[in-house]
Amino acid sequence: MRHRIKKMHLNRDYDHRRSLKRNLMKSFLTAGSVKTTKAKAKFVRGDAEKLVTFAKKGDLSARRILISKLNDKSLADKFISQVKGFKDRRGGYTKLSNLGRRLGDNAPLVKLEWVDSVQKSAKEKKV
Numbered sequence: 001m002r003h004r005i006k007k008m009h010l011n012r013d014y015d016h017r018r019s020l021k022r023n024l025m026k027s028f029l030t031a032g033s034v035k036t037t038k039a040k041a042k043f044v045r046g047d048a049e050k051l052v053t054f055a056k057k058g059d060l061s062a063r064r065i066l067i068s069k070l071n072d073k074s075l076a077d078k079f080i081s082q083v084k085g086f087k088d089r090r091g092g093y094t095k096l097s098n099l100g101r102r103l104g105d106n107a108p109l110v111k112l113e114w115v116d117s118v119q120k121s122a123k124e125k126k127v
Contacts, residue, residue: 008043021047022071029070029079033113035099041112045094048112052093055083085116 010017024044028034029051034041051069054062058080066076086093092115099109 008039010039010043022069025051026070026072026075028112029075033111035109035111037102038096038108038110041096041110045096045112049091049093051079052083052086055080056086089115 010020012020020040021044024034024036024040025048028044028048034044036044047069051066054065063076063080066079067073070076070079095113095115097111097113099111101107102109
């Protein structure tokens with residue numbers, strides 16, 4: 001029974017999970033989208049949205065929290081400057097798009113991306 005077990009383990013120990021989350025977050029923030037399995041995307045999505053909330057504040061304590069979570073000062077500064085598009089939005093900054101299944105192990109693949117970039121690309125396709 002899974003009573004009172006709320007976090008995802010992904011069949012990894014604590015250190016491996018922490019480094020996986022940090023590396024996925026870094027690649028998601030630099031590229032704007034990441035193609036990964038559904039479980040890993042759901043694992044990272046909550047923390048990505050929390051980082052946007054911190055970056056929207058933009059004060060010193062929020063900047064320090066971002067630096068500690070990302071372990072990269074230049075990426076944190078860049079992210080704070082990019083978050084200006086989410087000032088009016090209250091939540092739901094990310095979107096998961098299904099991509100099918102992986103050939104090797106039939107794992108479900110998704111694309112984790114920012115909502116604004118999805119809206120911008122949809123507008124460009126219509127024009």
